[in-house]
Amino acid sequence: MMRFLASLGATVLAMLAAVGRLVMFTAQTLSHLARPPFYPREFGHALLQIGYFSLPVVGLTAFFTGGALALQIYAGSARFSAEAVVPQIVAIGMVRELGPVLVGLMIAARVTSSIAAEIATMKVTEQIDALVTLSTHPMKYLTLPRVLAATLMMPVLVGVGDVIGIFGGYIVGTERLGFNAATYLQNTADFLELRDVVSSLVKGAVFGFIAALMGCYYGMQSQRGAMGVGRATKGSVVAAAVLILAANFLLTEAFFSA
Amino acid sequence: MIRLTDVHKSFGSNQVLRGVNLHVPMGQSMVVIGGSGTGKSVLIKSVLGLVTLNRGIIEVDGQDVTRADRDAFLARFGMLFQGAALFDSLPVWQNVAFRLLRGTLKRPWSEAREIAIDKLRRVGLDADVADRLPAELSGGMQKRVGLARAIAAQPEIIFFDEPTTGLDPIMAGVINDLIREIVTEMGATAVTITHDMTSVRAIADQVAMLHAGKVRWCGPISDLDATDDPYVQQFIHGRAEGPIAAVR
Numbered sequence: 001m002m003r004f005l006a007s008l009g010a011t012v013l014a015m016l017a018a019v020g021r022l023v024m025f026t027a028q029t030l031s032h033l034a035r036p037p038f039y040p041r042e043f044g045h046a047l048l049q050i051g052y053f054s055l056p057v058v059g060l061t062a063f064f065t066g067g068a069l070a071l072q073i074y075a076g077s078a079r080f081s082a083e084a085v086v087p088q089i090v091a092i093g094m095v096r097e098l099g100p101v102l103v104g105l106m107i108a109a110r111v112t113s114s115i116a117a118e119i120a121t122m123k124v125t126e127q128i129d130a131l132v133t134l135s136t137h138p139m140k141y142l143t144l145p146r147v148l149a150a151t152l153m154m155p156v157l158v159g160v161g162d163v164i165g166i167f168g169g170y171i172v173g174t175e176r177l178g179f180n181a182a183t184y185l186q187n188t189a190d191f192l193e194l195r196d197v198v199s200s201l202v203k204g205a206v207f208g209f210i211a212a213l214m215g216c217y218y219g220m221q222s223q224r225g226a227m228g229v230g231r232a233t234k235g236s237v238v239a240a241a242v243l244i245l246a247a248n249f250l251l252t253e254a255f256f257s258a
Numbered sequence: 259m260i261r262l263t264d265v266h267k268s269f270g271s272n273q274v275l276r277g278v279n280l281h282v283p284m285g286q287s288m289v290v291i292g293g294s295g296t297g298k299s300v301l302i303k304s305v306l307g308l309v310t311l312n313r314g315i316i317e318v319d320g321q322d323v324t325r326a327d328r329d330a331f332l333a334r335f336g337m338l339f340q341g342a343a344l345f346d347s348l349p350v351w352q353n354v355a356f357r358l359l360r361g362t363l364k365r366p367w368s369e370a371r372e373i374a375i376d377k378l379r380r381v382g383l384d385a386d387v388a389d390r391l392p393a394e395l396s397g398g399m400q401k402r403v404g405l406a407r408a409i410a411a412q413p414e415i416i417f418f419d420e421p422t423t424g425l426d427p428i429m430a431g432v433i434n435d436l437i438r439e440i441v442t443e444m445g446a447t448a449v450t451i452t453h454d455m456t457s458v459r460a461i462a463d464q465v466a467m468l469h470a471g472k473v474r475w476c477g478p479i480s481d482l483d484a485t486d487d488p489y490v491q492q493f494i495h496g497r498a499e500g501p502i503a504a505v506r
Contacts, residue, residue, distance in 0.1 A: 121346075122345075122346075125341055126340070127344075127345055130343040132308055132332070133332060133335060134356050135333060135363075136361065
């Protein structure tokens, strides 16, 4: 019994220590926001890598999800003769939930893993130490540009994902399910509210922050060797995905409860 | 002058440095030798603040390094890392001119590039290497680029961590000669970590041997062969038998 309690206590303490380290890392990252020097070239590079180069994967994911959503809603609503709701539900489903969450998860897979692997490799090969000896703070040079770029680019990606997802539903709705094109668009536009769009973009910003922060955190915490890089990459993606889903619940609660 | 007094550092239960005392006079080339895992790299990383000490004081020109202004302090140093530690994503010239492209030593882009190419030439590399990525270079060329980066901002003190590890004997000789020439030419203080006795004899004014977390022996290179310290004798002659237990 004592051994079990000791083991439980050690686990809880380790978890608290990990949370503490993450909070400290986040605070350190944010503290560099207002203090020069700034690295605009690195920021621009991160905007391009995280934003522009993620557009194809975001677009494809959103398009197919929008199309599948239209088919599902049509099939489900047909059971109680409510097929006409397809445009509205596709719009609200994509904008409120599926757009931000799917884009967040795709960014966790594409960007978080890439950031974690890159920074962990830099750590293993002493490039992080080299940065310090060259009077460059690794958090300012590596972490801040990536976190800032992801936080700013994700709402754009989510916005694009929402539009393409709705377009996917529109194509399936009009070409496969026989909806009138003008009516479909009119129903979509009439049903969406400003709050839906705002919540989608805010979720995007929060998910972008989480995705980049987890990549940087796990990269910086990486242990030596190829196994360390692998562990950092895997851990970053899992942590980012779980935190994105948890944050999604909290944000949905904040925007739409009551 | 770099002075280390009673320096202790452990990682978990592994006590790496157990009271190191060392004095490196300015303008001298100090080589620290010792077996693998004796804390040689930790020692120079402690001076640069890359690892935090458990106990002890490190002073550079009488100033405690933990109280120094970090940027001004680090601007006095250059370092060549064991694996060169070049930034993969930057072309060679931007690696060399890294410090000159940002921060307090920032220069115009074209001037920084000129300085980088000049430093590359100084270490025996052609200007056409400047726009290549580090991954496109051989190990010896990467070491030379690392050396060019270490000297780009004219540091007063240069650290060399295993400068000849992984190089063939000819390239190792080239790097040793370059280090000797550059350190003499710049009038810099050099601290080199190595196991390579050819390097030691080519580079050192002073030699310190680290063993069991402490400085076992320290003296001028001319006294190295004459010392009767059995640990030093075993190490410099590479004998398996002796007081230093070889891990088999």
